Amino acid sequence: MKLHLVHVPLDMHAFNRWAGERELFRRGTFDAGYAFHILLSSMFGKGVLQPFRLFSSERRRKAALYGYSGSDQSELKEQAAAVAPPDCEAVVDPRRLRSKPMPAQFEGGERLGFDLRLRPVRRVRSDVHDPQLGSSLKRGSEVDAFRLELIRRFPVEPGEQTVSGAEAGVTRQSVYTEWLSERLGDAASVERCELAAFRRTRAIRGENGGPEGPDAILHGTMTVAREDEFVRVLRKGVGRHRAYGYGMLLLRPPGRRAPGR
Template sequence: MTLHLVELPLSLRALHLWAGERKLGAGFDEGVALHHLIGEVFGPATLQPFRLLVAPRARTGTLYAYAADDANELRKRALPGLTPAHAAVIDLERLRSLPRPSSAWSMGQRLGFDLRIRPVVRIASDLHGANNDGKPVSFRKGAEIDAFLATVLRDRENTREGAYLDWLAARLGPAANLDRTATRLASFQRSWIQRNGRRVEGPDAVVHGTLTITDPAAFAERLARGVGRHRSYGYGMLLLRPPQKGIRC
C-alpha cells in the first residue's frame, strides 16, 4: 500500500460554526470537531493521523493527514455526500496529495520531524504519591495520566522533556531510533479535551527532532498509524522535515 500525504485548506470560522450547530460538546474542542468533520466527509479513519496547522492570527488553517488514497480518490469519495455546511469549512478543489511509498525509506536514513503528542500512559497498578508541586495525588489501575507525572510518582528523577522523549523513543521502536542530541520539546501546555462525554485535562506537547530508520517496513507502518494515543483527534502525526542540527552535548 502506498501512503499519501494529504493537504486540505479549511476555514476556522466555518469550523467553529459547524461544530456549534452540531452541539459536539461543552465548549469547542478542535480535535473532536475535526474528527467528526473528516469522518463525515471522507469516511471513518480515512484521514488519520492528522494535524491542523494555523499561522498566528490566521482565519484559515491547513489540515495535513496520511491516507491510503490520493487526492483524486478522496475527492470522488467525498463529493456524493458533501453538504453545503461541509463545503463552507473545507475546500475540496484545493485538496492535494503526494505519495509516500514504503520504498522511500531505507535502513539508516535520517529524517527530521515535527510531532504533536499527548504523552500519556495507562498505569498497570494503583499509583499514589505527590505531584511535581508536592500535592498528594492518587490514581487507580487503568487510569490515563501524564507520562511525566508517572515518572515523578515512581520516584524516578527526570525532567519533563526527558520523560516525554523517553515516552516517544519507546513508541518509535523498533521502526526508528530517536536522536536525543537533535530533538527537543518545542512547546508544552496543558489542555482540556472531550472524550466519551467527559472533559479530561492533560499534556499537549510539540516535539521537533530527528530520527534514524532502523526498520523501513515498520517505519512506513508507524507513519500510517501515528504515535501514541488520541491519534484520531489531531495527535501523533509525524510531519517529516530535514534532519535537525544537534542541540546539546
C-alpha cells in the first residue's frame, strides 16, 4: 500500500476569514476539524488527505497540518491546480506542500512511539440509565467510553448517587488505553500509554451542529504485530470522526522499555 506523510503549512488568519465567509460557525460553535474537512475535500477530493491532524496555537498566525495520503506532493499539487477553489488556495498554498513516503511495511516486533488525537466514544447497544443526565441514553447514542464504562460497571437506579471514577478505581487513561488496544486489533499491541491532554468539545456535522464529546491526546509506545495490518491502520486512522481531525497515528521514536521487558 502506497502511503505518504504530508505537511501543509497554514495561515490561520486566512483560514478564519475563509471559514467565516463560508458561514461554518453553528450557533456560536466553531469546529476547526469540520472546516478543514470541507477545505481539504474541496482542494484534493474527499478522503484524499485523511486522516489529518492540526497543530496550531491561538497566539500564532502560522500553523501546520499533517495528514496521510496515497498521493505524494506532486500528485496533490496537480489535483489542486485542476479543481481547488481560489478562496481555498488563500488558506493552503499547494506550492508549499511537502511529503515523504512512508515505509511499505513495518517489521513485526518493531517498537514505535505514537502521538494520537482521538475521540474515544462508543455506541450504546441498548437503552441504559445515565444518572448524570437523570434520563436514559438511547440505543445508538454516541457516549464517552469512560463515562459508559462507569455506567456499565456500576449501574445505579434513578435517584441513587453516581459512582465516580476515583471511587470505582477506574481511570480515564486506563479506559482509553483499552479502547485504543481494541481498535488496533492484530496490527499492534500497546506497551505504554499516557493521557497527555483531555477536554470536551462540541463537534459540528452539517447544518444542525453535532454532539459534545471527549477530545483526548494519547502518547505512548506500541509494538507492531502484523506488518500489513499496521500500514492499513495508519492509512485508515483510529476510531470515529477520522475525517475531522481525529485518529491520525503520528509515529515517534519509542520510549524506553519498561523494566523486565
